[in-house]
Amino acid sequence: MKAWIHFLRGFILKILYPVLMLVGAFLKSKKAEFQAYIVKLNNLLVMRDSVNPRKILLLLPHCIQNSKCDVRLTFDVYKCRRCGSCKVKYLIELAETYNVSIAIATGGTIARKVVKEIKPDAIVAVACERDLSSGIVDTYPIPVIGILNERPFGPCIDTTVNLQKVEEAIKWFINHQEKR
Ligand code: SF4
Secondary structure, three states: OOOHHHHHHHHHHHHHHHHHHHHHOHHHHHHHHHHHHHHHHHHHEEEEEEEEOOOOOEEEHHHHOOOOOOOOOOOHHHHHHOOOOHHHHHHHHHHHHOOOOOEEEEOOOEEEEHHHOOOOOOOEEOOOOHHHHHHHHHHOOOOOOEEOOOOOOOOOOOOOOOOHHHHHHHHHHHHHOOOO
């Protein structure tokens, strides 16, 4: 880990982020924009760092599961029947292809619990601006590449994600594994 990146990420996540959230409390229409900006800055820095992750976690939000699906995935994503009605099927396939851990979190508390249990060296996280930025702050200094979800039906329901972006992020960490 490069010291200057570690320092700069710390500054952005622990100082700039709370300042922007304070400003966002007054400028509510700008809050999501600020959060997306933090995620973008974080990703840029993580991808300039020298990381050697042995264990990678793909962390997904609960809202990516089809809202009509009755399978409970919170404690075991592999209970998914892989019907293909939502992206969970394809994200599991990515996790299997690249041999990375995969988990679904219903909120920040569960996400923190999952990270504590799996103890990943690097995380590819999918979520909305709010959960992604706060999750990246919470898990610092673990390197996280954050990918914003897509919300064709509005927030928190039947969300989706660009699979190519997820795959690229996993591959980025894996390529750095191979350089060890
Ligand atoms: S792919 Fe899995 S999680 Fe999605 S609807 Fe089908 S069984 Fe449910």
